[in-house]
Amino acid sequence: MDTDLIRAQTPGTRHAVHLNAAGSALAAAPVLAEVVAHLTLESEIGGYEAADAAAGRLAASYGTLAELVGAAPGEIAFTESATRAWDQAFYAIPFKPGDRILTTTSEYSSNALAYAQAARRHGTVTEVVPDDADGTIDLTALEESLGRGGVRLVALNHVPTHDGLINPAAEVGALARAHGALFLLDACQSVGQLPVDVSALGVDLLSATGRKFLRGPRGTGFLYVRGGVLDQLEPAVVDLCAADLTGPSSFTFRPDARRFESWERSVAGQLGLAAAARYALDLGLDAIAERVQGLAARLRAGLADVPGITVHDRGRHKSGIVTFGHTSAPAATIVQGLAARGVVTRVSEQTYRYDDGPTPAARVRASVHYYNTEDEIDTAVTTLAALLRTLA
Structure with a gap:
């Protein structure tokens, strides 16, 4: 991996040590160029005309995103966020009273809200699979829960936003498939950071975002x-992209995953997303994962030597x-102090818990990416130590 070239193509690296890829990573110049070029074309000839001119590249974007996760182009739908992608999948499932939904202790609050609404609307029951001693979803407990029957959905966040772990998605997918449950993987923090192959992971449904890794x-x-x-699901919202009218009160869905799309979308955004996917594919997903995990390990080791700091991963x-x-x-004081010294991090809060225990205190989240350097990691640690001395 040519880090010098990557950084030359990442203007944001000139301004700060950016450790917030889990929030919104720094865009690469080719992605920015793709978006700006299309917006410029829209301003010159009109939005519809610009979309017509980009029709071939838009069609090709589905193949690029499919390649990114090991899918077929007809299995991909473009959305405006990972949350909307997840919602489109979840709300399309035909839940019945008593259906069980299995999730994890590290679930996102927005997903938890959807479970609560499904319980109110359909009489579903959401159950939390406990963690094992390492803090990962307990596969034995998951298998036992699946064995009791009635599970309609297993929903897993591949990489939680606030505790550093990688959940064993392939093992969860195999168990869900063996027991006839749908498997929905929230991959908003893993796509672009890790190799993700939907067939190898046994995934039925996967949501991902553009702005993070x-x-x-x-x-x-x-x-x-x-x-x-696909035919087991019915989109919660239907428009002229998703379906065709066949009579005054009848319609047919598109035969592919684009039945989950809306007709109106950001064409520039879709082209930029495909450009970002191609950039990651050209670098190599295995190489990305190796570098990201190496930099994160270096950061954890450095933090362990800073007095008063506890790593919560x-x-x-x-x-x-x-x-x-x-x-x-x-955490907020640390994040603000680091930002003033040129190190960008973020406050991370676990805003929802399924048990009755206290909500953990807010933490500092530093999320590395392959455009960071070893020197930047060391700078972040020494800057933190110096900041803490001023706060003592």
């Missing part, structure tokens, strides 16, 4: 729907997301 534009995402489950396999806290300095 994929380094695409904000306001973009995509949904994967396995062809074999869990799991046997850890991602590029590193979370930590201090014995006395609040």
